[in-house]
Amino acid sequence: MIDTRPKDPRLCCGIRAFLFTLNRSFLTWLSLCALWMIPASVSHGAQEPGGLTMAVIPLESHGEDIGGIATAELREQIGKTHRFRLVEEERVADVLHRIAESHQRDYDNALEAGKLLAARYVCYGSVESWVAEKRLEYHTRLMAYVRLAIRVVEVETGEITFDENTTQTEVGWQNEAPIEVLHTSAAARAIEELVRRFGNTFRLEGVVIQVEGNRVLIDLGLEHGLKKGMKLDLFRRGGRILHPDTGEPIAVPDIDLGEVKLEDVGERSSWAKVKGKDVRVGDRVRTRTKDKSSWEW
Numbered sequence: 509m510i511d512t513r514p515k516d517p518r519l520c521c522g523i524r525a526f527l528f529t530l531n532r533s534f535l536t537w538l539s540l541c542a543l544w545m546i547p548a549s550v551s552h553g554a555q556e557p558g559g560l561t562m563a564v565i566p567l568e569s570h571g572e573d574i575g576g577i578a579t580a581e582l583r584e585q586i587g588k589t590h591r592f593r594l595v596e597e598e599r600v601a602d603v604l605h606r607i608a609e610s611h612q613r614d615y616d617n618a619l620e621a622g623k624l625l626a627a628r629y630v631c632y633g634s635v636e637s638w639v640a641e642k643r644l645e646y647h648t649r650l651m652a653y654v655r656l657a658i659r660v661v662e663v664e665t666g667e668i669t670f671d672e673n674t675t676q677t678e679v680g681w682q683n684e685a686p687i688e689v690l691h692t693s694a695a696a697r698a699i700e701e702l703v704r705r706f707g708n709t710f711r712l713e714g715v716v717i718q719v720e721g722n723r724v725l726i727d728l729g730l731e732h733g734l735k736k737g738m739k740l741d742l743f744r745r746g747g748r749i750l751h752p753d754t755g756e757p758i759a760v761p762d763i764d765l766g767e768v769k770l771e772d773v774g775e776r777s778s779w780a781k782v783k784g785k786d787v788r789v790g791d792r793v794r795t796r797t798k799d800k801s802s803w804e805w
Contacts, residue, residue: 629669729773740768
C-alpha cells in the first residue's frame with residue numbers, strides 16, 4: 509500500500525492550520541447567515557403569545573399600609589386580562605433598588621425602570637386608605653375608604669396611555685371585621701374596576717402559528733375573550749433599523765396585511781379566514797378597538 513501522507517512535518521502543520529482557518533471562516537459565515545435570517549420581530553423584542561410586556565411598579569401607600577397587598581392584587585388582575593405579559597417582581601425590585609437614589613419624579617422613575625426592564629408599558633400609582641366611624645345605639649359602624657390611582661405609560665414614547673382613579677368603600681361593624689380586611693376588600697374592588705377600564709383600551713396581540721390556504725391558526729381563543737365571527741387586523745412587525753448617521757435604533761412601522769375573521773374558536777387557539785395575501789407563520793393579529801367594527805365584513 510502506498511503511503512500518501514506528506515513526509516515534511518512543516519507541510520503537515522501548514523495543512524492543519526489551513527483547514528482550521530477554513531473551518532472557522534465557514535462557521536463565521538454560517539452564523540452571519542443565521543443572524544440575517546432572524547425575523548425583525550425578534551430584534552424588536554417580540555411579544556410572547558397572549559400579551560404586551562408590562563412592568564408593574566409597587567403602589568405607593570398612604571394611610572393603612574396595604575400597598576404590598578394591593579400591588580399583588582393589581583398584578584393578578586392584570587394577568588387575568590390576558591393582554592399583558594408581566595415582568596417578574598424580582599427583576600422590578602432589583603431595578604427599582606438601582607435607581608432609588610435618583611430622586612426623580614414618579615413618572616421619571618417609572619419610565620427609567622421600564623427602559624431598564626425592556627418593557628413596552630409600565631404601570632404605577634398609589635393607594636390611599638382611611639376610615640370613618642358612625643356610632644349607633646349599640647354598635648359602631650365602620651366605613652373603610654380606598655382611593656386608587658393608576659397610570660400606564662408607553663415606555664418607548666413616554667406617552668401616558670391611561671391615567672384614572674376610583675374610590676371604593678367597604679362597610680363593617682366594629683369588633684366584627686378588622687379594618688385591614690375592610691380596606692383590602694375595598695382595594696380589590698377598586699383595582700378590578702381600573703384594570704377593567706384600562707384593559708379595554710389595549711389591543712390584544714396574537715401570532716399566526718399555521719397557514720393553510722386562505723385559513724390561518726392563531727394562538728388566541730376563548731380564554732382571551734375571542735368569539736366566532738370577530739375580525740382581527742393582520743400585520744407583520746416592522747422591526748427596527750439603525751440610523752445611518754447617528755446609529756440610533758428607529759422603529760419601522762408595522763406592515764398591514766389585511767384582516768382575518770374567526771371561524772372555529774378553541775380555548776387557546778382559533779382558525780380564521782384571511783382577507784389579505786402573503787401571510788406567513790409568525791405574522792401577527794390584533795384585536796380591534798370598540799370604535800372599529802369587529803363583526804361586519
